[in-house]
Amino acid sequence: MDVGHLPASEFDSAGFEQTLMGSPEENPVPDMVQLLTIDGEVRHDPTYSSYVADLTADELRGFYRDMFLVRRFDEEATALQRQGELVMWVPMTGQEGAQIASGRALMPQDYVFPTYREHGVAYTRGLELSHLLRRFRGISHGGWDPREANFHLYTLVLAAQVPHAVGYAMGMARDRLVNPKLPEAATVAYFGDGASSEGDVHEGMVFAASYNAPVVFFCQNNHWAISVPTEVQSRVPLANRARGYGFPGIRVDGNDVLAVHAVTRWALEHARSGGGPVLIEAFTYRMSAHTTADDPTKYRLSADEEAWLDRDPLLRLEKHLRSRDLVDDAFFEDLREEGRNMAVRLRENVQAMEAPGFEDAFTDVYAEAHPLVREELNAHRAYEAGFADSDADPTAASREHTA
Amino acid sequence: MSTTMTMAKAINAGLRAALESHPNSLLMGEDIGSLGGVYRVTEGLKADFGADRVMDTPLAESGIIGTAIGLALRGYLPVCEIQFDGFVFPGFNQITTQLAKMHSRSEGNLSAPVVIRIPYGGGIGSIEHHSESPEALFAHTAGLRIITPSNPQDAYWMIQQAVACKDPVIVFEPKRRYWLKGDVDTSAPTSDPFSAQIVREGTDATIVTYGPLVPVALAAAAAAEEDGRSVEVVDLRSISPIDFDTITDSVKKTGRLIVTHEAPTFGGIGGEIAARVAERAFLSLEAPVLRVGGFHMPYPVAKVEEHYLPDIDRLLEALDRSFAY
Numbered sequence: 001m002d003v004g005h006l007p008a009s010e011f012d013s014a015g016f017e018q019t020l021m022g023s024p025e026e027n028p029v030p031d032m033v034q035l036l037t038i039d040g041e042v043r044h045d046p047t048y049s050s051y052v053a054d055l056t057a058d059e060l061r062g063f064y065r066d067m068f069l070v071r072r073f074d075e076e077a078t079a080l081q082r083q084g085e086l087v088m089w090v091p092m093t094g095q096e097g098a099q100i101a102s103g104r105a106l107m108p109q110d111y112v113f114p115t116y117r118e119h120g121v122a123y124t125r126g127l128e129l130s131h132l133l134r135r136f137r138g139i140s141h142g143g144w145d146p147r148e149a150n151f152h153l154y155t156l157v158l159a160a161q162v163p164h165a166v167g168y169a170m171g172m173a174r175d176r177l178v179n180p181k182l183p184e185a186a187t188v189a190y191f192g193d194g195a196s197s198e199g200d201v202h203e204g205m206v207f208a209a210s211y212n213a214p215v216v217f218f219c220q221n222n223h224w225a226i227s228v229p230t231e232v233q234s235r236v237p238l239a240n241r242a243r244g245y246g247f248p249g250i251r252v253d254g255n256d257v258l259a260v261h262a263v264t265r266w267a268l269e270h271a272r273s274g275g276g277p278v279l280i281e282a283f284t285y286r287m288s289a290h291t292t293a294d295d296p297t298k299y300r301l302s303a304d305e306e307a308w309l310d311r312d313p314l315l316r317l318e319k320h321l322r323s324r325d326l327v328d329d330a331f332f333e334d335l336r337e338e339g340r341n342m343a344v345r346l347r348e349n350v351q352a353m354e355a356p357g358f359e360d361a362f363t364d365v366y367a368e369a370h371p372l373v374r375e376e377l378n379a380h381r382a383y384e385a386g387f388a389d390s391d392a393d394p395t396a397a398s399r400e401h402t403a
Numbered sequence: 404m405s406t407t408m409t410m411a412k413a414i415n416a417g418l419r420a421a422l423e424s425h426p427n428s429l430l431m432g433e434d435i436g437s438l439g440g441v442y443r444v445t446e447g448l449k450a451d452f453g454a455d456r457v458m459d460t461p462l463a464e465s466g467i468i469g470t471a472i473g474l475a476l477r478g479y480l481p482v483c484e485i486q487f488d489g490f491v492f493p494g495f496n497q498i499t500t501q502l503a504k505m506h507s508r509s510e511g512n513l514s515a516p517v518v519i520r521i522p523y524g525g526g527i528g529s530i531e532h533h534s535e536s537p538e539a540l541f542a543h544t545a546g547l548r549i550i551t552p553s554n555p556q557d558a559y560w561m562i563q564q565a566v567a568c569k570d571p572v573i574v575f576e577p578k579r580r581y582w583l584k585g586d587v588d589t590s591a592p593t594s595d596p597f598s599a600q601i602v603r604e605g606t607d608a609t610i611v612t613y614g615p616l617v618p619v620a621l622a623a624a625a626a627a628e629e630d631g632r633s634v635e636v637v638d639l640r641s642i643s644p645i646d647f648d649t650i651t652d653s654v655k656k657t658g659r660l661i662v663t664h665e666a667p668t669f670g671g672i673g674g675e676i677a678a679r680v681a682e683r684a685f686l687s688l689e690a691p692v693l694r695v696g697g698f699h700m701p702y703p704v705a706k707v708e709e710h711y712l713p714d715i716d717r718l719l720e721a722l723d724r725s726f727a728y
Contacts, residue, residue, distance in 0.1 A: 141504070145512040152476075153508055157500045163466050164501070167473020167481075174455070175477070187473075199493075203466030210461055364511040365545050367569035371597075371644045373545075 030239050030251045032283060035258035038311055040319025042258075051262035057326045063104065063257045064317050064327070065335060067096035070120040071314065072339035073129050074288075076346050077119075077136070081292045085350050087138040092117050094255075094287030097313025098220050100124060101260035102188070102282070105268055108150065109185040111172070113165035116154040117220075118190050125149040129342075130349035139355050158191070159198035162217070165189035166204045169213040169271075184272035186214040188264075194225020196241075197233045205277070209245045214271040216264065217242075217279040220254060222286035227299035239281035247277045254284030255313040285311070405588045411444050411581040413555035414520075416589070417562035418445065418482065422452050425480050428566055431458040431467055432484030432520075441486055442522060442581055464494035468519065472502055475515040480566055488523040488575075489532025489702075495540075502571045503546030518565045522578035523551075524615040524665050525712055528705040535702050536666035538575050542643040549642040550596050551575040553617035555585035557596075557640060564596040575642075577615035599646035601653065605635030608659035608722055611650055611676060613639035616663055616713055623718035632722065642672055650676060651683045658689035659725045663713045668696035690728035693721045 035043050035052060074093050081089040092099065095117070103124025106112065112121055119132055127149045134143035135154060146152045155161040169187040176182050195201060196219055208215050219238055223230050234241070242249025248270070252263045260282055267278035285308040289296050296305075309315075321327040362377040408416065421428050430445060436459035439446030449457035460467050464485060471481035485491045491498075498519065505515040525534030542549050548570050552558040558576070565572035594600060602617065603624050610620045617638050624634035635653050639645065654660050660680055662673035677692035695713045703711050 140510065141508040142510055142512070146509065147512065153513075155501075157496065160469065160497060160501050163469020163497070164473040164476065166466075167470030167475075168477045169473070170470060171474045171477025171479050174479070177455075200465055200469060200497075203461075203463040204469065206461050206463060207466045207470050364507045364509075366548075367506050367511070367514045367516075370548075370570075371646075 030237055030249070032251050032253050033259045033263055034253040034256050035262060036256045036316055036320055038316060040316050040321075040323055042320070045259075045262070048259065048262035048266060051265045052258045055258075055261075057324075060317070060321060060326060061331065063100055063261075064314065064321060065338075066100040066104070066120070066123060067257070067314050067317070068335050069339055069342060070100065070123050070129075071096055072343055073123070073346065074119060076343040077133060078288070078292060080133070080347065080350055081136070085347075086133060086136040086292075088136055089292045090117050090136075090290070091286075091288035091292070092119050094285050094308065094312070095220055095222055096120050097257045097316075098218075098254035098260055098282035098284045101257040102218055102264040102280075105261050105264035106188065107183070107185070107268070107272075109183045110268065110272075111150040111152070111165075111168055111185070111187045113152045113161040113168070113187060113189045114154055115158070115161065115191050115195065116156055117192070118154075121190065122149075122151055125151040127151055130346055130353075133346075133350055134353060137350060137353050139353055159195040159200040159204075162189045162191055162195075162198075162200050162204035163207065166208045166211075166213050166215050169208070169215040170211050173211075173214055184214075186216060186268050186271040188216045188218050188268075190218050190220065192225065193219060193221040193223065193230045193233055193238060194228065195219075196238055197225075205242075205245045205279070208277040209247055212274070212276040214274070215277045216267045216271055217277065218264070219279065219281045220284055221281050222284050224286055224290065224296070224300065226290040226294060227296075237281065239279060242279035245277075245279075247279065249279040249281065251281045251283055254282030255311045255316060257313060257317055284313075404590050405586045407584055407586055408555050409581060410552070410555045410558045410576075410583050410585070411442060413559040413585075413587050414444050414562055414576065415446060415448070416587070417559040418448060419451070420559075420589075421480075421482070421563050421566040422448065422456060424563075425566060427478060428480035428482065429456045429458060429474070430482045430484065431460050431471060433460060433462050433467075433486050435459060435484050440484060442578060444520075444522075444576075444581070445484065464490060464492075465497050468494040468497040468502065468517070471517045472497065472505065472515050475517050476505070476513060480516055480518075482518040482520060482562075482566060485519060485521045487533045488521055488535040488537055491519075491521055491537065498541065498547070498571075498573070499544045503544045505546075506570070507546060514569050515571055516566075516569050517571045518562070518568075519571070519573045520562070521573060521575050522581075523575045524577050524579060525702060525708050526579040526615065528708070530705065531702070534705075534708065536575075536664065536697065538573075538642050539666055539671045541573055542672060546571065547643060548572045548597065549575065550640060551577065551614035551642060552640070553577065553580065553602075553614050553638050554583065555587045556593070559587045559589065560592040561596045561640070564592060568596075575614060579615050580618070583618070597641040597644055597646065599640055599649040600638050601635060601649065602638045603634070603636040605633040605657060607633045607657055608661065608725060609635045609637060609650070609653040609657045610661045610663060610718065611637045611639055611653075612663045613642065615665060619714060620663060620718060623715045623722070626715055626719060627722055632726070634722065639672075645672070645676065645679075647676075647679050647683065651680060654680050654684045655687045658687055659722075660688070660692045661695060661718065661721045661725060662692065663695040663718060663721075665697055665712055667699050668694045669699050671696055690725040693725055695721045
């Protein structure tokens with residue numbers, strides 16, 4: 001490929017896809033699994049339709065409710081950042097379909113390794129949403145105990161969590177060999193199209209294939225790695241990469257909750273039952289900025305964003321629900337009220353979050369006592385105690401320091 | 404019970420003991436299975452414990468360490484082998500940004516007790532990336548423990564103590580001492596792996612060193628004895644944490660300190676020790692703390708490496724400089 005063919009920031013996505021991905025014979029774009037059209041009409045898929053055939057009206061309304069609430073959460077968190085209550089925020093608006101639908105496909109025994117944008121998945125795991133904000137308020141590098149909801153901490157170094165998910169999945173498979181009574185389980189490694197360029201995704205996939213690990217790689221292709229489009233990351237559709245590792249790769253319409261749910265259920269069953277890893281590429285779009293420090297108007301066209309508004313996962317499910325008379329206006333009004341209440345509670349929770357004492361930073365550097373940490377803590381205490389208005393006894397800390 | 408064995412055999416026996424006493428422990432690395440590792444340190448373990456516990460992995464250091472972190476989060480005790488010192492860097496990110504920080508990031512909820520074995524150091528006449536000493540790069544990162552045995556007794560026990568440790572531990576194995584023989588008492592560990600040991604008593608000067616240079620320092624001390632100088636030798640054993648008390652006590656007794664390691668002098672462990680001793684025992688010093696280490700250059704080609712590696716003569720010359728004050 002001639003470098004001159006690389007796309008500029010503003011690009012015609014259809015045209016560039018053809019340019020960069022070679023002839024259809026060389027790199028066929030995989031069929032995108034879609035079970036709901038943009039107009040909310042149901043499409044039949046011979047493989048995947050059966051995986052959502054059992055969804056009840058309540059569950060469908062639940063999908064909408066989930067997506068609505070996490071979007072409301074995302075809006076509130078963005079507002080909190082703008083008001084100085086958070087040091088930063090990573091919006092996920094636009095990706096609710098991919099996150100809620102995949103998260104709702106998980107079993108309690110499954111374990112999620114997120115990147116830093118999986119607020120919707122966290123919600124489906126039952127995580128208290130305000131805990132997600134502790135890191136972004138600048139009071140913790142974590143914020144929750146991952147074991148409570150089988151939802152790992154956010155990882156900021158791109159793709160580093162992908163080999164962790166593979167190793168954890170290898171451990172799950174080993175556990176079942178020792179104790180076959182344990183439920184079948186899998187991990188899900190979430191990452192984005194930008195992270196897919198990182199070596200850790202490659203190494204993770206190699207290990208997953210080598211050990212047939214029960215892991216689902218869930219790539220949310222939201223089209224932008226900050227300002228760099230997917231087309232600069234890959235000259236083939238990301239889902240096609242799975243073929244090179246020897247496991248299935250599925251491209252799914254990430255804004256179609258039914259399709260994402262079906263595909264993820266299939267993939268998880270495949271992984272849990274010993275079939276090995278699966279790569280899912282959820283084709284979606286980040287409607288907002290990469291983070292609150294980003295400015296998408298610098299690198300993408302408003303027309304592009306508007307085109308994706310028509311594919312909004314909430315709008316699409318709303319059309320479907322209304323066409324089947326499964327919702328009425330009161331449903332949406334009640335939901336808006338619920339969202340408002342949630343936002344109020346969230347704001348109160350965040351504003352009540354206080355910074356830890358600096359001494360806490362010394363606490364968990366090591367699991368076992370480390371003399372250097374102890375020495376520096378004591379020296380710090382002695383320094384703090386040296387101020388005239390200090391309540392502490394400086395001689396006590398000093399004695400400990402020199403002991 | 405005491406048995407004579409090489410350091411490689413001692414590590415092998417220590418790994419075997421760890422695999423026996425910790426059913427959730429496992430070894431992973433490149434070529435460690437049927438081949439027994441390029442230095443045969445894991446020889447025979449796959450045959451006895453099976454391919455599930457002695458895993459030949461794909462050639463991918465970040466993958467090895469990253470999956471080991473995942474296994475550790477699931478409750479396993481992985482012991483990774485990195486084939487050579489200079490090949491650890493593809494896994495550097497996983498070690499420093501993930502492994503080291505898992506416990507603190509999770510506010511103590513999670514631990515990642517991964518052990519990483521790295522054969523390190525020069526003197527084997529090899530090619531690029533096969534003779535480096537990158538220990539300071541890891542010691543600089545909080546959350547990691549760094550140890551290095553210098554004899555079969557320590558090698559046997561320290562690997563087991565590393566496996567039992569709740570923190571991630573990097574074990575730098577001095578590869579040119581793999582064939583060094585010594586007695587190993589397999590009945591009980593004799594010391595805390597994170598403490599230094601005085602391996603030769605002396606009254607006039609102290610040499611602090613670790614790993615591959617311990618025998619060199621002992622030989623230099625023996626040579627200095629002929630000149631009427633009584634030199635104490637401290638085997639550091641642990642690079643994080645560093646047992647500054649043992650060093651300081653020794654310096655207070657002798658008044659002179661030489662720190663020597665194969666790693667480049669600039670930014671190395673020796674500088675840290677010199678600074679600490681200056682802070683803690685300045686009035687005991689008869690001379691500035693001197694460092695004898697590698698140079699600020701890539702590890703040189705094998706045909707000239709003897710000029711790079713600290714040897715007896717360079718240590719004696721440093722002692723002369725110290726005594727000149």
